[in-house]
Amino acid sequence: MLASVNEWTSVRGQAQDNRQSGSATLQEVARAAGVSLATASRAFNGSATRTVRPDLRERVLAAATALNYTPNANAQAMARGTTNLVGLVVHDIADPFFSAIAAGVMRAADEHGLIVTMGSTQRDPAREVEYVAALRQQRARVLILAGSRFADGETSERLGVEVAAFQAAGGQVAAISQQKLPVNTVVVGNRSGAAGLATTLHGLGYRSFAVLAGPPELLTARDRLAGFRAGLAKVGAELPAGRVVAGEFTRDGGYAAMSELLHRGTDATCVFAVNDVMAVGAMAALRDHGVRLPEEMAVAGFDDIVTLRDVTPALTTVRVPLEDLGVWALRLAVQPPADKPRTQRIRGEVVIRESTPDRSS
Amino acid sequence: MLASVNEWTSVRGQAQDNRQSGSATLQEVARAAGVSLATASRAFNGSATRTVRPDLRERVLAAATALNYTPNANAQAMARGTTNLVGLVVHDIADPFFSAIAAGVMRAADEHGLIVTMGSTQRDPAREVEYVAALRQQRARVLILAGSRFADGETSERLGVEVAAFQAAGGQVAAISQQKLPVNTVVVGNRSGAAGLATTLHGLGYRSFAVLAGPPELLTARDRLAGFRAGLAKVGAELPAGRVVAGEFTRDGGYAAMSELLHRGTDATCVFAVNDVMAVGAMAALRDHGVRLPEEMAVAGFDDIVTLRDVTPALTTVRVPLEDLGVWALRLAVQPPADKPRTQRIRGEVVIRESTPDRSS
DNA sequence: TCCAGATCGGAAAACGCTTTCCAATCACGG
DNA sequence: CCGTGATTGGAAAGCGTTTTCCGATCTGGA
Known part of the structure; x- marks a missing residue:
């Protein structure tokens, strides 16, 4: 008797601790709408093959709104086996060169409903590797390497290994302006x-x-x-x-x-x-x-x-066109993986201004 | 008989589809090390109360390295009920003002082992709300609002609602240079x-x-x-x-x-x-x-x-000190939640240069 | 030599969701 | 009025972890 009570309370306790208190679950939404969990899920994801009756869908959506429900992206990631995370690795986000690229990546990511996470390595190759590892751990769907170093053998190789592991885990990769890694690349002229x-x-x-x-x-x-x-x-x-x-x-x-x-x-x-x-x-x-x-x-x-x-x-x-660099990098990365890495070439355009006046006359 | 075969193949199929093919699981590591799942987990997380024998721990770590194992952050988030994600919302990442702040946030986040995700709203209040919603869906642990608008009633209110929902879900919030929202704030002089x-x-x-x-x-x-x-x-x-x-x-x-x-x-x-x-x-x-x-x-x-x-x-x-603004915002946010929002005041310092020469003489 | 107490391994539940498979319901033609 | 096929709801398994609880193994003292 006592044991059973103990068990009950402790299980309860764990449940409460783990819960992001305040976030409604899909289960609760389903209950509120008077439908099953499966139906509630379908009401949101609306698969093509399986539909839910319009009135039920309405009920579910209404219940969700009432409970202020948001799907838990982590749980979705687990169930679906894929995330919507883009990892962007730059040398220094405060450098306008990289922030322009970042702006492009974010713009393009937005079009695809992806979320961008960023790491600034402060030009330390070791941190670059660390960051790629972190992104693999997050099961990021896309990795974009901006301004990767042409570094000394050892670190460069470790980066290669990490990137390969990232790809092996099902991630897509694109790099800007590098030639060492066998990944999609936007090359600047x-x-x-x-x-x-x-x-x-x-x-x-x-x-x-x-x-x-x-x-x-x-x-x-x-x-x-x-x-x-x-x-x-x-x-x-x-x-x-x-x-x-x-x-x-x-x-x-x-x-x-x-x-x-x-x-x-x-x-x-x-x-x-x-x-x-x-x-x-x-x-x-x-x-x-x-x-x-x-x-x-x-x-x-x-x-x-x-x-x-x-x-x-x-x-x-x-x-x-720095922002375009970012846009292209993301586009390359989200394309269905090909057998061979793709390359997108972007050329620069000479712009003459006052700092180099004409001396020929 | 046929049915049973069907079942088997389809289950197998699902398993394969869902798996991030190539990523080893903790279960596999445990098997390779000849220990149980629980022991493997403990070998990594090393709880204070429960320890694993050094030799076993070694075996587990070795197996993990051999299999190129990385814990699945999404699964950890589910089990632990908390993530290590920081969401940073800025107006425009290509604006040096915001990229400096971002640099600060990332630096501070790094010290706490947190990952930063960024959203650039292009100064559109509606997108600001969207982004906060996305972060709630990700169950981000920290939300940092940089340069929030003092917008018209309606959108501003929607932002307030979203932020409140984020907090209700257990998230911590800090803002830079705003006074409307009842959240931790870094105020600039x-x-x-x-x-x-x-x-x-x-x-x-x-x-x-x-x-x-x-x-x-x-x-x-x-x-x-x-x-x-x-x-x-x-x-x-x-x-x-x-x-x-x-x-x-x-x-x-x-x-x-x-x-x-x-x-x-x-x-x-x-x-x-x-x-x-x-x-x-x-x-x-x-x-x-x-x-x-x-x-x-x-x-x-x-x-x-x-x-x-x-x-x-x-x-x-x-x-x-823009970078400090970011650092302080993160620090405020990660402090244990208090009953009242905290405020950190940062003063500016007048710097006279050539664009305003002395006219008094 | 045996037992109490401490230590540590393992089974199992839980986190929140997606998706498969089966069963129930429905409309309809013969 | 009944059987057929199409449609849709629901139970349950599975995703990869963490953590609790219990039982097994070891240590040392009498």
């Missing part, structure tokens, strides 16, 4: 854009260039440098040794790299920073060193970050 | 910051002001305007009628508002835009209209957006 920029600048009369390159292990940075070189080569110009300074892919990195270049002393008349954020840092450095802009030194960037459209002098750059 | 800016500008010798205000229904914008007015009043100055122009809370809104002001004609010598992004738009408008900066018109903003630190002339503004 970094080489062609930078090459186009180089020839255009040459056409404007510039002959002596320097480049503020990003970290050597960052693929995007490498490609832009290589493209710029190739573009110069095409018009018979070149980038002498000592004219390339590596730096962080940030505003401060650009500032530091430009300072370094000035410190070394240079006769370049035009400097190409491999992204806009670095270019802005470079402009600040030039100003701080009393170099007149753009008369004594012209500056060009890459990306055409919207937030930076109003710097003075207005920055010559290569416009990349 | 908008009034005091703007007032400080006004008196400082007055001290620099400015006497004739204009304000590019945000949308009237946005609480933050109203407070900054009111604070600026109050600051002027304190030093015996005022803001005549016709010197306040409303506009969107964006770069283009600032551009439009400034254009409008110039179009009307004004003898103001200093214009205060209620945020930095608008201020930058205003500077662009001034430039396009041939007004010299800062000689003919001084400009001040609010927020001290990092990405905009390098505009020229450098922008006078009120520095708000």
